[in-house]
Amino acid sequence: MKNKKTLTTLAxxxxxxxxxxxxxxxxxxxxxxxxxxxxxxxxxxxxxxxxLVTGFxxxxxxxxxxFMSIGAYVCAIIxxxxxxxxxxxxxxxxxxxxxxxxxxxxxxPTLRLRGDYLAIATLGMAEIIRVLFLNMEITNGAAxxxxxPRFVDWNWLFLLTAGxxxxxxxFLHSSPGRACISVREDEIAAESMGINxxxxxxxxxxxxxxxxxxxxxxxxxYFYFLKPDLFNxxxxxxxxxxxxxxxxxxxxxxxxxxxxxxxxxxWLSAFPELRMVIYSLMLVAIMLFRPQGLLGSTEVTELLxxxxxxxxxxxxxxxxxxxx
Amino acid sequence: MxxxxxxxxxxxxxxxxxxxxxxxxxxxxxLVGLIGxxxxxxxxxxxxxxxxYEPTEGSVTLDRGKGPVTLSGKKPYHICAEGVARxxxxxxxxxxxxxxxxxxxxMHKNVKYGIAGGLFHxxxxxxxxxxxxxxxxxxxxxxxxxxxxxxxxxxxxxxxxRHLEIARALATDPVLLLLDEPAAGMNPAETAQLTSFISxxxxxFDLTILLIEHDMSLVMTICERIxxxxxxxxxxxxxxxEIKTNKRVVEAYLGEDMGNA
Numbered sequence: 348m349k350n351k352k353t354l355t356t357l358a359x360x361x362x363x364x365x366x367x368x369x370x371x372x373x374x375x376x377x378x379x380x381x382x383x384x385x386x387x388x389x390x391x392x393x394x395x396x397x398x399l400v401t402g403f404x405x406x407x408x409x410x411x412x413x414f415m416s417i418g419a420y421v422c423a424i425i426x427x428x429x430x431x432x433x434x435x436x437x438x439x440x441x442x443x444x445x446x447x448x449x450x451x452x453x454x455x456p457t458l459r460l461r462g463d464y465l466a467i468a469t470l471g472m473a474e475i476i477r478v479l480f481l482n483m484e485i486t487n488g489a490a491x492x493x494x495x496p497r498f499v500d501w502n503w504l505f506l507l508t509a510g511x512x513x514x515x516x517x518f519l520h521s522s523p524g525r526a527c528i529s530v531r532e533d534e535i536a537a538e539s540m541g542i543n544x545x546x547x548x549x550x551x552x553x554x555x556x557x558x559x560x561x562x563x564x565x566x567x568x569y570f571y572f573l574k575p576d577l578f579n580x581x582x583x584x585x586x587x588x589x590x591x592x593x594x595x596x597x598x599x600x601x602x603x604x605x606x607x608x609x610x611x612x613x614w615l616s617a618f619p620e621l622r623m624v625i626y627s628l629m630l631v632a633i634m635l636f637r638p639q640g641l642l643g644s645t646e647v648t649e650l651l652x653x654x655x656x657x658x659x660x661x662x663x664x665x666x667x668x669x670x671x
Numbered sequence: 672m673x674x675x676x677x678x679x680x681x682x683x684x685x686x687x688x689x690x691x692x693x694x695x696x697x698x699x700x701x702l703v704g705l706i707g708x709x710x711x712x713x714x715x716x717x718x719x720x721x722x723x724y725e726p727t728e729g730s731v732t733l734d735r736g737k738g739p740v741t742l743s744g745k746k747p748y749h750i751c752a753e754g755v756a757r758x759x760x761x762x763x764x765x766x767x768x769x770x771x772x773x774x775x776x777x778m779h780k781n782v783k784y785g786i787a788g789g790l791f792h793x794x795x796x797x798x799x800x801x802x803x804x805x806x807x808x809x810x811x812x813x814x815x816x817x818x819x820x821x822x823x824x825x826x827x828x829x830x831x832x833r834h835l836e837i838a839r840a841l842a843t844d845p846v847l848l849l850l851d852e853p854a855a856g857m858n859p860a861e862t863a864q865l866t867s868f869i870s871x872x873x874x875x876f877d878l879t880i881l882l883i884e885h886d887m888s889l890v891m892t893i894c895e896r897i898x899x900x901x902x903x904x905x906x907x908x909x910x911x912x913e914i915k916t917n918k919r920v921v922e923a924y925l926g927e928d929m930g931n932a
Contacts, residue, residue: 514790521789521796522775522782522803525768529776532765539721539759541751541780541843550786596767644767 352648360509367501385499385569387609388508389562394589394601395515396558401587402595402644403519404551405531406458407466411559411586413473416578417449418442418560420486423495423567435498439507439564446560449476450553458548473583480575491574492567499569507565511558516598518554527551531596592633594640599647604640673734674699674879675720675847680729680743682712682719689715691903693729697847699736702873702880704894706887706914708923712903713883714760717849720881721757722747735846752780756845758836760852760883766825770816770835773824774807777842807842813875814838830861834868841876848872850882854889862886866893891915899923 367384370376376384397411422438429437457468480486518524526547529537538544567573589608593600611629615622633641642650677695681688690712697703705713718724720731722745731742733753742750765773782803788796811817816838819827824835833853840848853869854862866889873880884890890897891911899907899914901923907914914920 517792518786518789521792521800522779522784523786523789525772525776526779528768528772529765532767533763535723535747536759536763536765537776538747539723539751539757540777540839541748542776543746543748 356513364505364509367505371501381501382569383609383613384501385504385565387606388504389565389569390586390589390605390609391508391602392511392558392562392565393586394593394605395512395598396555396562397586398590398593398595398598398601399515399519399527399558400551400555402590402597402601403524403531404527404548406548406552407462408469408552408555409466409580409583409587410453410469410471410473410476411555412578412580412582413469413476414446414450414556414559415563415566415582416473416476416480416575417446417556418563419567419573419578420480420492420563421445421560422564423492423573424485426496426498426568427492430496432498434496435503435568438568439561442564442567443557443560446563447553447557450556451549454549454552458545458552470580470583473578473580477575477578480578486573486575489574489576491572493572495567495571495573497569497571499565503568504565507561511561512598512602515558519598523547523550528596588630590640592630592640594642594644596644597640597642597646600640600642603642603647607641672699672736673697675881676730676732676734676739677720678730678732680716680719680731681727682715682724683727689903690719693900693903693905695898695905695908697879697881699879700873700877702869702882702893702895704890704897704911705881705883705900706885706890706897707900711900711923713900714851715903716900717757717851717883719743720750720849721755722750733847748780751843751845754844754846755849756840756843756847757849758833758840758851758853760855762832762836764824764832764835764839766823768824769820770811770822770824770827771804771807771820773835773839774810774842775803777839778803778806778844780843810838810842814841814872829856833857833865837868837872841872845876845878847879847881848876850880850884852883852885854884854886857886859888862889865889869893 371381393411393415397408400406400408419442421442425438425441426434453472457465460468481489486492526537526542527550529542530544530547534544589604590601592608593604612626615625618625673696675697677693680690680693682690693716705716707713715724719726720742722742726743729743732739733742733755734740735754740753742753742755765776782799784794784796784799788794808817808820811820814834816831816834819831824832827835837850837853854865857865869880870893872878894911896909897911897914898905899920906919906923907917909917
């Protein structure tokens with residue numbers, strides 16, 4: 348059962364990978380559409396990693412752009428100095444680790460706060476990071492870093508995005524992952540059932556920061572250019588919008604929402620004056636009709652394994668427990 | 672052998688003394704009741720025993736037969752790891768998770784692989800996960816909840832939720848079980864069924880049980896000894912028969928006899 352599932356996932360991933368290659372080779376995906384694709388991949392990583400913190404562990408964070416910027420700047424500074432793919436790999440690892448480390452340092456004192464208090468603390472943290480980058484010499488202040496080497500091609504984009512999804516999904520289907528979810532469900536009960544809630548809150552927070560760092564590193568290694576303003580409060584909100592829209596506590600929801608929002612926003616670039624108006628109206632409409640987000644807290648795979656057999660006349664719906 | 676020793680347990684919240692100088696001992700295998708009028712401090716005692724609150728004064732020690740361990744001042748998850756499990760007066764299940772997951776989460780402390788094992792599903796991961804699932808199903812079928820293992824906890828009936836709370840507490844593999852008003856909101860038939868359920872798990876899991884309860888039929892039937900709490904102090908302790916005739920207990924529940932006015 349489990350093996351079959353792993354194989355299906357693997358086949359699906361290889362399919363997507365091959366499809367991407369074919370589309371690029373045949374020219375269907377040109378430079379412009381690849382930039383859209385890269386943004387989508389980066390947004391998928393940002394949204395799923397924030398979902399781990401906010402949707403699964405229940406810790407409302409508004410500072411995800413801060414962690415992204417750490418990954419971006421650390422990676423950029425390294426790729427400027429170490430040449431070639433080695434520099435990029437080193438940059439991604441160092442950027443993500445630096446973000447995770449800051450995640451631990453920030454998480455330890457702030458995660459004892461709850462709800463809106465934590466949101467404000469993380470918001471402040473992200474602003475501090477931004478102001479630091481604005482005033483440091485090595486980041487070249489407000490002017491930012493430009494002419495950064497580009498490394499992210501379809502291979503890297505796919506590897507890092509799919510890798511993040513696999514690792515996050517693995518984690519959430521393990522005992523430490525369930526411990527994180529129990530913190531969201533009821534912190535006092537979790538603690539009384541033997542879960543060290545502080546440990547798992549900090550774990551989720553720094554793991555989220557790690558992947559945000561990966562996304563930042565990818566950004567720096569694709570878009571040539573970094574400045575602190577890219578990672579302001581609005582960026583954190585953009586990521587949060589994807590998470591809420593896709594459904595708090597649904598990885599596949601975040602993926603779908605990231606793709607959907609990217610498509611909408613690309614399509615709307617034809618109407619620059621009305622773009623933000625239409626975009627906002629759409630968000631309002633979706634939240635009115637589906638306040639729990641597109642997928643709520645279920646995953647696409649669960650929906651399929653519950654619905655498909657019904658469609659084909661078998662009896663489904665009882666399969667759930669093996670998967671979770 | 673006393674499994675739990677409580678000495679001079681005191682908790683003040685600002686100027687309010689919720690629990691004051693409580694002494695209590697539980698022998699291994701005993702089933703002891705903790706009763707008292709509303710606001711007497713019973714749940715506060717539970718919260719002190721399980722580390723939700725830190726005592727202002729006094730000590731709590733647990734002895735599983737391997738020498739005494741101080742519980743006071745420890746975090747709830749440490750106390751759980753020492754072998755003390757509890758249920759909650761106002762049900763605190765993981766509502767949006769399945770019955771199986773509720774039980775599996777309570778087994779977390781025995782899982783050997785760590786965060787890296789969880790990320791990469793390496794080594795003994797699959798075997799351990801299967802072991803958890805098997806153990807959870809086994810526990811649930813002993814408690815008659817296995818048919819519901821795939822249901823969300825929120826969708827269970829009230830009585831089933833109360834049972835699941837006990838099942839989840841048992842999944843932590845305790846020696847001492849603290850039940851906070853397990854019969855609250857149940858009708859007499861359900862209470863009777865719960866009474867025999869509690870006696871059964873005490874035997875099957877080799878437990879010592881301390882329970883808070885307002886339902887006197889349950890307390891008087893199954894408790895071997897009873898502590899009575901009023902205004903944060905123990906006003907009486909003894910067998911059910913002794914407690915029933917204790918003057919101070921009657922006064923605490925019904926008010927003082929003002930003479931034949």
